[in-house]
Amino acid sequence: MHDISEYPSIEADVIVVGAGFAGITAARELKLAGKSVALLEARDRLGGRSYSKPIGDGKVAELGCEFYGQPGTISHRAAQSLGIETAKVYDTGYRLIDDDGKISPWKGMAPKVSAATLLDFGQAALRIERMRREVPQDAPWEAPHAKQWDSETMWSWTRRNVRTRGGRNLMRLMIEAGMAAAPADVSLLHVLNYSNGTGGFRAMTQITGGTLENRFVGGSQNLAMKMAEPVLADTYLNAEVRTIKHSGDRVRISGPGFEAAGRFVVVAVPVPLAGRIEYDPPLPEHRDHVSQRLTMGAAIKYLALYDEPFWRAEGFTGHVISHASPVRATVDSCPPDGTPGVLTGFVTGPAARQVAKLPVGERRALVLRELERFFGPKAAKPYDLLEQNWMAEPYTRGCYHAYAPPGLYTTYGTFLKQPVGRIHWAGAESVPHEYGSMSGAIYSGRRVATEIVGRETGEEPATPLRPSTTALSVEEPAR
Ligand SMILES: Cc1cc2nc3c(=O)[nH]c(=O)nc-3n(C[C@H](O)[C@H](O)[C@H](O)COP(=O)(O)OP(=O)(O)OC[C@H]3O[C@@H](n4cnc5c(N)ncnc54)[C@H](O)[C@@H]3O)c2cc1C
Structure with missing residues (x-):
């Protein structure tokens, strides 16, 4: 890896902007296909939204992405092919639900809420499961009812289809904790498509059987670093791209000093940030509107570190869900050997926007108060409390991913990935497939490499490069 300050002028077949999972995959696949590449990264590290912080003894805590759902998902296969081990998230004992301040333990499939709430929410969740099955993952805008479902928000649908206050609260929680967005901001079609990528609507916030079931030993950033090994010599850090000139058969990219x-x-940066780069000539209006209308979600991730995971000894999984607390969910994020105790707290959606306005001391005190309310006095005294506010990160500006408001998919969906001249788009937000996830980002990197190789050879293959052309075993996902 190089610092861009020592390389004012770079030449390569393909310039890749952004070294998250998408950019790393694109650069790596292109290089393995025989192209010269330069991977330009604005930060002084690789990984983007995967960011693992050392916490001693070779262990890490995850400040960014952390989990994958079922074995066989794209990120899992990438890890397997690189020899990275995985571990189950701890899910033994009682979970907790905080329902308007009343904290109840629960086990099994259904949280402890009233029978009316459970029935109401259960019926609505079932309808969503049925609807999502009609949505093709690679082209949600082609679903039979796409126009109808893209004409309203998740919240307007909820108000019509969920009658009880408790049921609506659970729906709100699903979107706020699962997507870091307010249901009133998100298109119903987008939610259906997103939940296809997570293996189901209810899976969005579940550990066992859900998206939070597994993790990568050593952290997700380690996976990104390992994937980047073939292109480390082609990687330039502290290289913030500000302008892209594209005309004829050349692209010229520039940033401060290079x-x-x-x-x-x-371009493999979050779509809203891709819209902040200056293009010459300017992007067509449809592409510009994609970046104007996709909005980054809002989340602050907290990691409370304790000598031991005391909640386990007390019979709890460490998993809390709450529609009322600013800490919408917690998860046990201990390293595989169980020490130190690490409790992750997610402050998400509208709550994150409010909490972010508070001075840092007040934010921390608030989170500790909530952890104490969930798990008792021991929770109020971690030996460290790490905070990562992704909204404040200039090269991310929110998380977990960008969300689509009503109308975006059916008006502009096909433009998420359509190249503009010699500019190709990658990133977790550039594909509807496993949208917004590590897997989606990797998938997009492979797709974009295939596009470019296809253009160079005069072929335009419809499917990503076969795994046999690369060292990274990531097969095309099932449709
Ligand atoms: C707190 C959190 C929790 C998450 N949890 C999960 C999870 O459990 N499972 C899961 O699958 N996904 C999760 N995600 C989402 C997942 O992290 C992302 O979808 C994925 O990592 C995105 O990869 P990417 O390469 O598309 O984008 P990014 O990782 O955002 O990479 C883009 C890169 O571009 C760089 N960049 C930006 N602007 C410029 C510029 N102008 N010039 C040069 N470089 C630039 C950035 O620094 C960054 O390195 C989570 C995300 C967060 C933040």
Whole structure:
């Protein structure tokens, strides 16, 4: 890896902007396909939204992405092919639900809420499961009822289809904790498509059988770093791209103190940030509107570190869900050997926007008060409390991913990935497939490499490069 300050002028077949999972995969696949690449990263580290912090003894705590659901998902297969071990998230004992301040333990499939709430929510969740099955993952805008479902928000649908206050609260919680967005902001079609990528609507916030079931030993950033090994010599850090000139058969990219030129550029940054780069000539209006309308979610991730996971000894999984607390969910994020105790707290959606306005001391005190309310006095005294506010990160500006408001998918969906001249788009937000996840980002990197190789050879293959052309075993996902 190089610091861009020592390389004012770079030349390569393909310039890749952004070294998260998408950019790393694109650069790696292109290089393995025989292209010269330059991977330009604004930060002084690789991984983007995967960010693991050392906590001693070779262990890490995850400040960014952390979990994958079922074995066989794209990120899991990538890890397997690189020899990275995985571990189950601790899920033994009682979970907790905080219902308007009343904290109740629960086990099994259904949280402890009133029978009326459970029935109401259960019926609505079932309808969503049925609807999502009609949504094709690679082209949600082609669903039979796409226009109808993209014409309203998740909240307007909820108000019509969920009658009890408790049921509506659970629906709100699903979107706020699962997608870091307010249900009133998100298109129903987007929720259906997103839940296809997570293996189901209810899976969005579940550990066993859900998206929170597994983790990568050593952290997700380690996976990104290992994936980047073939392109480390082609990687430039502290390289914030500000302008992209694209005309004829060349692209010229520049940022503070450097220029890079090539035949193609891959923009692999979150879509709203891609819209802040200056393009010459300007992007067509449809592409510009995609970046104007996709909005980053809101989340602050807290990691409370304790000598031991005391909640386990007391019979709790460490998993809490709450529609009322600013801490919408907690999960046991201890390293595989169980020490130190690490409790992750997610402050998400509208709550994150409010909490972010508080001075840092007040934010921390608030989170500790909530952890104490869930788990008792021991929870109020971690030996460290790490905070990662992704909204404040200039090269991310929110998380977990960007969400689509009503109308975006059916008006502009196809433009999420459609190249503009020699500019190709990658990133977790550029694919509806496993949208917004590590897997989606990796998938997009492979897709974009295939596009470019196809253009160079005169073929335009419809499917990503076969795994046999690469060292990274990531097969095309099932449709
Ligand atoms: C708190 C949190 C929890 C999450 N949990 C999960 C999870 O459990 N499971 C899961 O699958 N996903 C999760 N996600 C989502 C997942 O992290 C992302 O979908 C995925 O990592 C995105 O990869 P990417 O390469 O598309 O984008 P990014 O990781 O955002 O990479 C983009 C890169 O571009 C760089 N960049 C930005 N602007 C410029 C510029 N102008 N010039 C040069 N470089 C630039 C950035 O620094 C960054 O490195 C989570 C995300 C967060 C933040």
